[in-house]
Amino acid sequence: MVTGRVVRILAKEYHVETAAGLLRCALTNKVRRSRDGANKPAAVGDEVEVEAGTGGEGALLRTLPRKTKLCRAKGASGQLEGVLVANAEQVLAVFSARSPEPDFRAVDRALVMGEAGQMACAIAINKTDLAGPPPEVADYRAAGYPVFETCAVTGRGVDAVRDWLAGKTTVLMGPSGVGKSTLLNAINPEWNRKVGALSERIDEGRHTTTWVEMLPLAGGGWVVDTPGIESFGLWGVDSKDLAHFYPELRAHDGQCRYRDCRHDSEPGCAVKAAVEAGTISNRRWEGYRGLLTELKSGEGPEWK
Numbered sequence: 001m002v003t004g005r006v007v008r009i010l011a012k013e014y015h016v017e018t019a020a021g022l023l024r025c026a027l028t029n030k031v032r033r034s035r036d037g038a039n040k041p042a043a044v045g046d047e048v049e050v051e052a053g054t055g056g057e058g059a060l061l062r063t064l065p066r067k068t069k070l071c072r073a074k075g076a077s078g079q080l081e082g083v084l085v086a087n088a089e090q091v092l093a094v095f096s097a098r099s100p101e102p103d104f105r106a107v108d109r110a111l112v113m114g115e116a117g118q119m120a121c122a123i124a125i126n127k128t129d130l131a132g133p134p135p136e137v138a139d140y141r142a143a144g145y146p147v148f149e150t151c152a153v154t155g156r157g158v159d160a161v162r163d164w165l166a167g168k169t170t171v172l173m174g175p176s177g178v179g180k181s182t183l184l185n186a187i188n189p190e191w192n193r194k195v196g197a198l199s200e201r202i203d204e205g206r207h208t209t210t211w212v213e214m215l216p217l218a219g220g221g222w223v224v225d226t227p228g229i230e231s232f233g234l235w236g237v238d239s240k241d242l243a244h245f246y247p248e249l250r251a252h253d254g255q256c257r258y259r260d261c262r263h264d265s266e267p268g269c270a271v272k273a274a275v276e277a278g279t280i281s282n283r284r285w286e287g288y289r290g291l292l293t294e295l296k297s298g299e300g301p302e303w304k
């Protein structure tokens with residue numbers, strides 16, 4: 001028996017990196033039976049125990065307890081937990097200055113997902129050769145997030161991203177076509193990630209990266225390339241905790257008239273006062289209120 005880490009899952013094959021090399025593992029019956037319907041028995045990033053067989057094959061025996069999980073809602077009505085990546089420490093929300101146009105609601109959702117998973121979050125605004133950074137990036141800087149302005153084609157800003165990744169396990173998240181895989185190639189050309197051809201972008205909804213994959217960093221740590229997720233529902237986030245996942249809202253904890261203030265439309269709300277004073281971005285606050293409504297109603301974006 002050896003332990004290892006799931007680096008990618010292809011259909012029913014779990015690829016596990018071990019000290020003895022890569023093993024392509026099938027699930028044992030025992031593990032298969034333990035499946036609770038909501039989850040695959042293991043997610044990318046999981047530490048697992050495997051039995052090595054012959055010819056680089058093996059059997060997955062057990063998933064070890066997770067330190068963190070990055071989750072979204074899955075299933076026909078968002079009733080299932082989808083673990084995108086286990087045991088990650090950081091989230092890098094990637095979007096492009098143009099082509100595709102930035103979708104800040106998607107950025108905010110990715111940040112909430114990372115914050116809810118207790119991960120350090122940062123933002124990369126890519127394709128800065130096509131357009132300057134949009135004014136909204138100021139909101140994220142004001143909230144305390146590191147913001148990297150990059151051009152994956154020329155390498156601009158890539159060193160700073162590489163420094164931030166060092167020694168940690170970081171998940172890149174963002175819509176399809178923003179340049180996540182291109183950015184990874186700029187960080188380490190040896191990864192040789194497949195990137196989308198420009199012409200393919202005309203065909204909306206086409207994903208170049210089609211599975212979640214962990215890539216080892218030379219000096220330790222991992223980065224995780226993911227397929228662009230267009231929309232996803234939050235998982236495991238209670239509406240009463242949502243404000244804790246916005247650093248600039250969290251900063252006003254305990255300052256409202258009512259202890260259980262949701263910072264929605266309650267009188268004496270310190271967050272609303274900060275929005276009116278211009279110290280909290282109105283757009284971020286409105287986005288927060290939208291998510292609050294979504295969580296209360298139990299309805300999400302189209303579930304995937």
Ligand SMILES: Nc1nc2c(ncn2[C@@H]2O[C@H](COP(=O)(O)OP(=O)(O)OP(=O)(O)O)[C@@H](O)[C@H]2O)c(=O)[nH]1
Pocket residue numbers: 126127128129130150151152153154174175176177178179180181182183194195196197198206207208209210226227228229
């Ligand atoms: N002009 C410009 N184009 C870029 C930049 N970064 C990436 N691209 C182009 O954008 C397209 C999409 O890049 P990908 O790296 O495949 O995007 P992705 O985010 O990995 O997309 P999915 O794998 O589908 O989620 C490719 O044609 C890249 O060459 C950049 O900084 N500037």
Ligand SMILES: [Mg+2]
Pocket residue numbers: 180181182194195208209225226227228
């Ligand atoms: Mg990709």
Ligand SMILES: [Zn+2]
Pocket residue numbers: 256261262263264266268269270271272
């Ligand atoms: Zn309040």
